[in-house]
Amino acid sequence: MAETFDFTLLQTDTGSRARLGRFRTPHGDVHTPAFAPVGTQATVKALDPRDLHELGAELILANTYHLYLRPGADVVAEMGGLHAFMGWDGPILTDSGGFQVFSLAENRKVSDEGVVFGSHVDGSRHTFTPEMAVGVQEQLGADIIMCFDECPEPHDRAYNEEALARTHAWAARCRAAQRRTDQALFGIVQGGVFPDLRQASAEFLVGLDFPGYAIGGLSVGESKAQMHAMLDVVTPLLPEGKPRYLMGVGAPEDLLEGVARGIDLFDCVLPTRLARNAALFTHQGRINIRNAQYARDPAPVEEGCGCYTCRTFSRAYLRHLFKAGEILAARLATIHNVHFLLQLARDMRAAIAEDCFGAFKDEFLAGYPIIPHEVRAANRERRAQSLGR
Amino acid sequence: MAETFDFTLLQTDTGSRARLGRFRTPHGDVHTPAFAPVGTQATVKALDPRDLHELGAELILANTYHLYLRPGADVVAEMGGLHAFMGWDGPILTDSGGFQVFSLAENRKVSDEGVVFGSHVDGSRHTFTPEMAVGVQEQLGADIIMCFDECPEPHDRAYNEEALARTHAWAARCRAAQRRTDQALFGIVQGGVFPDLRQASAEFLVGLDFPGYAIGGLSVGESKAQMHAMLDVVTPLLPEGKPRYLMGVGAPEDLLEGVARGIDLFDCVLPTRLARNAALFTHQGRINIRNAQYARDPAPVEEGCGCYTCRTFSRAYLRHLFKAGEILAARLATIHNVHFLLQLARDMRAAIAEDCFGAFKDEFLAGYPIIPHEVRAANRERRAQSLGR
Numbered sequence: 210m211a212e213t214f215d216f217t218l219l220q221t222d223t224g225s226r227a228r229l230g231r232f233r234t235p236h237g238d239v240h241t242p243a244f245a246p247v248g249t250q251a252t253v254k255a256l257d258p259r260d261l262h263e264l265g266a267e268l269i270l271a272n273t274y275h276l277y278l279r280p281g282a283d284v285v286a287e288m289g290g291l292h293a294f295m296g297w298d299g300p301i302l303t304d305s306g307g308f309q310v311f312s313l314a315e316n317r318k319v320s321d322e323g324v325v326f327g328s329h330v331d332g333s334r335h336t337f338t339p340e341m342a343v344g345v346q347e348q349l350g351a352d353i354i355m356c357f358d359e360c361p362e363p364h365d366r367a368y369n370e371e372a373l374a375r376t377h378a379w380a381a382r383c384r385a386a387q388r389r390t391d392q393a394l395f396g397i398v399q400g401g402v403f404p405d406l407r408q409a410s411a412e413f414l415v416g417l418d419f420p421g422y423a424i425g426g427l428s429v430g431e432s433k434a435q436m437h438a439m440l441d442v443v444t445p446l447l448p449e450g451k452p453r454y455l456m457g458v459g460a461p462e463d464l465l466e467g468v469a470r471g472i473d474l475f476d477c478v479l480p481t482r483l484a485r486n487a488a489l490f491t492h493q494g495r496i497n498i499r500n501a502q503y504a505r506d507p508a509p510v511e512e513g514c515g516c517y518t519c520r521t522f523s524r525a526y527l528r529h530l531f532k533a534g535e536i537l538a539a540r541l542a543t544i545h546n547v548h549f550l551l552q553l554a555r556d557m558r559a560a561i562a563e564d565c566f567g568a569f570k571d572e573f574l575a576g577y578p579i580i581p582h583e584v585r586a587a588n589r590e591r592r593a594q595s596l597g598r
Numbered sequence: 599m600a601e602t603f604d605f606t607l608l609q610t611d612t613g614s615r616a617r618l619g620r621f622r623t624p625h626g627d628v629h630t631p632a633f634a635p636v637g638t639q640a641t642v643k644a645l646d647p648r649d650l651h652e653l654g655a656e657l658i659l660a661n662t663y664h665l666y667l668r669p670g671a672d673v674v675a676e677m678g679g680l681h682a683f684m685g686w687d688g689p690i691l692t693d694s695g696g697f698q699v700f701s702l703a704e705n706r707k708v709s710d711e712g713v714v715f716g717s718h719v720d721g722s723r724h725t726f727t728p729e730m731a732v733g734v735q736e737q738l739g740a741d742i743i744m745c746f747d748e749c750p751e752p753h754d755r756a757y758n759e760e761a762l763a764r765t766h767a768w769a770a771r772c773r774a775a776q777r778r779t780d781q782a783l784f785g786i787v788q789g790g791v792f793p794d795l796r797q798a799s800a801e802f803l804v805g806l807d808f809p810g811y812a813i814g815g816l817s818v819g820e821s822k823a824q825m826h827a828m829l830d831v832v833t834p835l836l837p838e839g840k841p842r843y844l845m846g847v848g849a850p851e852d853l854l855e856g857v858a859r860g861i862d863l864f865d866c867v868l869p870t871r872l873a874r875n876a877a878l879f880t881h882q883g884r885i886n887i888r889n890a891q892y893a894r895d896p897a898p899v900e901e902g903c904g905c906y907t908c909r910t911f912s913r914a915y916l917r918h919l920f921k922a923g924e925i926l927a928a929r930l931a932t933i934h935n936v937h938f939l940l941q942l943a944r945d946m947r948a949a950i951a952e953d954c955f956g957a958f959k960d961e962f963l964a965g966y967p968i969i970p971h972e973v974r975a976a977n978r979e980r981r982a983q984s985l986g987r
Contacts, residue, residue, distance in 0.1 A: 251918065525669070
């Protein structure tokens with residue numbers, strides 16, 4: 210397995226902890242820093258595999274929780290595994306189901322053994338244990354798989370201590386449960402916003418010698434400053450020669466701050482979810498293409514953008530598609546937003562190669578208005594409520 | 599204009615009235631018999647222009663009524679016309695708005711002058727006259743445009759007589775109103791299910807010397823036998839050297855029967871609408887891919903089909919996408935269904951070229967179960983009710 214998943218550090222930035230790397234997987238190389246679009250239910254929403262290749266995606270994520278419930282991991286396995294099932298021949302990462310079980314599922318009951326939860330699809334009862342989470346991910350067959358972890362509210366000290374003990378015990382059980390040798394199992398550092406817990410978690414997991422390490426439980430309600438502080442604690446404790454994955458993070462400014470702190474991999478639903486809500490990335494911040502000001506705007510979403518959408522269509526046309534409720538709206542907007550983050554990853558790699566990542570980061574952030582913490586928190590609250598309905 | 603819109607009859611079938619032709623337009627050639635996918639609101643639902651080129655579409659249709667209401671013909675004109683607006687550089691046909699005004703719009707009031715109707719978008723009042731229908735279509739800028747016509751219930755003799763008189767007067771006014779010389783204006787033969795009215799309509803319109811002729815008011819509730827009888831009356835009266843367009847017809851069996859009776863062009867929402875409802879064409883009839891029997895079916899929708907969907911994905915994956923409510927479901931299903939009809943058109947052209955259209959038609963129909971008239975009528979009724987809601 211060591212050879213199949215070789216991670217090569219190609220260059221490090223002198224002005225930051227940014228790294229340029231190449232992560233070899235059975236389905237191809239992932240050049241890092243990399244952003245992975247999310248294909249929750251075995252499809253990156255509104256895109257097909259050719260789109261993803263054209264966009265230059267080298268890694269996509271799929272959700273174990275969703276695929277376990279529908280169509281079922283056994284169905285995916287019978288159809289030849291996730292790559293064959295969804296027609297994507299590049300690298301895939303599956304999460305463990307932990308995040309969804311703890312954030313989405315109703316009526317969950319946690320014990321040291323595992324979690325009992327109700328399906329969001331039909332309310333049926335299910336049990337997930339660390340052994341099952343690995344077993345299901347082995348049926349799905351992704352290149353990178355994740356340990357089953359508990360994702361607590363980040364500010365609750367007592368809960369974080371208790372959950373971390375379980376997450377560590379579960380990590381060891383996941384390691385022991387793994388049977389396939391063609392999948393890289395990553396450990397997940399937890400510990401909320403508490404530096405000492407994060408430190409203990411990183412040290413414990415490094416002791417288990419995983420082929421890669423994720424940092425979980427961030428971008429879940431804490432401030433940007435807290436996220437940065439946790440990264441500053443954790444990444445220096447992780448081995449240089451293994452990839453580091455910041456889970457669920459995808460805002461442009463967070464990619465830059467994460468890379469500056471030594472992160473190699475990111476994933477997030479943000480670009481695809483925003484796209485379906487008509488919110489489009491530009492280097493001057495997000496725009497909402499439904500706005501009346503774009504009704505007769507012949508310019509592309511962003512001047513100079515190389516994506517198919519910007520090369521072909523006007524803001525006026527995109528606005529029309531959204532106003533008219535056309536399916537193509539979601540597709541074209543998603544192409545643009547995913548391109549924006551993949552291009553940002555490419556630009557970051559080029560900047561690290563030229564040893565000028567700091568200047569690149571400063572220049573990008575100087576023009577890019579960051580959504581204030583309060584607004585993000587309110588958006589998250591609204592989204593949670595709408596999911597709860 | 600005669601040269602721009604040259605229609606060349608390349609071959610005629612000896613065993614039927616089927617014709618092989620090439621219709622030259624300012625945006626390229628349409629090889630006939632041809633099927634035009636429908637892009638009601640300036641997008642063939644779920645597809646982008648590259649998809650349409652890859653599928654081999656040579657002509658698409660857009661709806662004047664919808665585009666007039668949203669985003670507005672003036673917006674489309676300001677954005678450079680329909681081709682530039684929607685990023686499609688091939689031939690486009692726009693209808694006149696007549697069909698929608700008479701079938702969709704609420705509270706319409708018809709006079710010899712034109713029609714006053716309420717918008718389905720916001721209830722606002724609008725007036726369409728023959729002159730306006732041409733003017734709006736000149737703003738949109740399609741290659742082929744249609745006369746404003748009245749579409750009565752096909753079995754009501756008195757209403758058909760009255761409506762036909764208006765349709766004829768309006769055809770003459772449309773002819774007179776046309777200003778642009780780079781658009782081919784087609785006349786529309788009406789007359790319900792009444793052979794003498796159909797004959798009178800064909801003769802009247804041929805007298806106005808249009809560059810092409812459409813047959814309207816069919817596939818709107820009459821039986822297949824009645825549709826065939828009307829085609830048998832009309833096409834022999836139309837000039838050999840002009841294209842003939844059967845409006846709103848797209849069931850595979852209707853394409854075959856239409857071509858056998860001398861039709862060159864077809865359009866219909868059927869393949870795209872069925873696709874969004876998980877109903878997929880095969881040479882053995884339609885299948886509904888949501889059915890449980892496809893849950894673990896590794897085969898493509900149709901063995902041997904050359905479309906991207908069938909080349910790449912299993913029935914099991916398509917079923918999963920539909921069950922999971924994924925946007926990609928609509929896209930992949932639409933690709934397959936549009937391919938099916940465009941391939942049927944290509945196969946018909948090849949059969950005519952080899953002078954064996956009759957054998958080709960018989961062989962196709964022998965394997966293809968036709969939806970009974972009663973089921974089609976019930977489906978139409980259900981659809982009308984759901985639109986009325």
